[in-house]
Amino acid sequence: xxxxxxxxxxxxxxxxxxxxxxxxxxxxxxxxxxxxxxxxxxxxxxxxxxxxxxxxxxxxxxxxxxxxxxxxxxxxxxxxxxxxxxxxxxxxxxxxxxxxxxxxxxxxxxxxxxxxxxxxxxxxxxxxxxxxxxxxxxxxxxxxxxxxxxxxxxxxxxxxxxxxxxxxxxxxxxxx
Numbered sequence: 001x002x003x004x005x006x007x008x009x010x011x012x013x014x015x016x017x018x019x020x021x022x023x024x025x026x027x028x029x030x031x032x033x034x035x036x037x038x039x040x041x042x043x044x045x046x047x048x049x050x051x052x053x054x055x056x057x058x059x060x061x062x063x064x065x066x067x068x069x070x071x072x073x074x075x076x077x078x079x080x081x082x083x084x085x086x087x088x089x090x091x092x093x094x095x096x097x098x099x100x101x102x103x104x105x106x107x108x109x110x111x112x113x114x115x116x117x118x119x120x121x122x123x124x125x126x127x128x129x130x131x132x133x134x135x136x137x138x139x140x141x142x143x144x145x146x147x148x149x150x151x152x153x154x155x156x157x158x159x160x161x162x163x164x165x166x167x168x169x170x171x172x173x174x175x176x
Contacts, residue, residue: 010070016070026092029091081129081130082110084111094109124156
């Protein structure tokens with residue numbers, strides 16, 4: 001999700017959408033209970049793991065209330081980009097589109113070749129997209145810096161929390 005793209009600039013919209021993800025349904029119907037619900041970018045195999053900052057479970061009413069607070073009581077329109085020839089991403093996209101629609105969020109599914117997808121999200125053109133990657137170093141500090149540092153080169157969502165950044169730090173240029 002590109003946090004510099006409206007309506008995702010409002011944290012309440014992002015929170016609402018997290019409350020609309022049917023994780024249990026996805027686990028059962030798409031992954032046939034062979035996956036686990038991840039609640040942190042730090043794997044549970046690391047000593048630094050915690051899921052205490054992940055309050056989300058499916059809650060349509062809470063999502064609708066957050067959207068209303070953010071000025072989107074009637075929902076909004078957006079796009080979800082994903083790769084062609086990826087059955088899992090296709091099924092996930094359909095599940096999310098269906099669930100988001102319950103709160104009035106109309107999602108256009110945009111299935112594109114992998115190279116187009118990467119170019120789109122890396123240049124900030126895709127509002128929502130699937131990004132699949134994993135840390136290649138089994139170190140919690142490495143993972144935290146990679147996924148949670150807004151200056152990271154893979155911060156394609158352009159998320160920035162000014163409370164966690166020193167005033168003299170500059171935002172990286174993502175338009176390479």
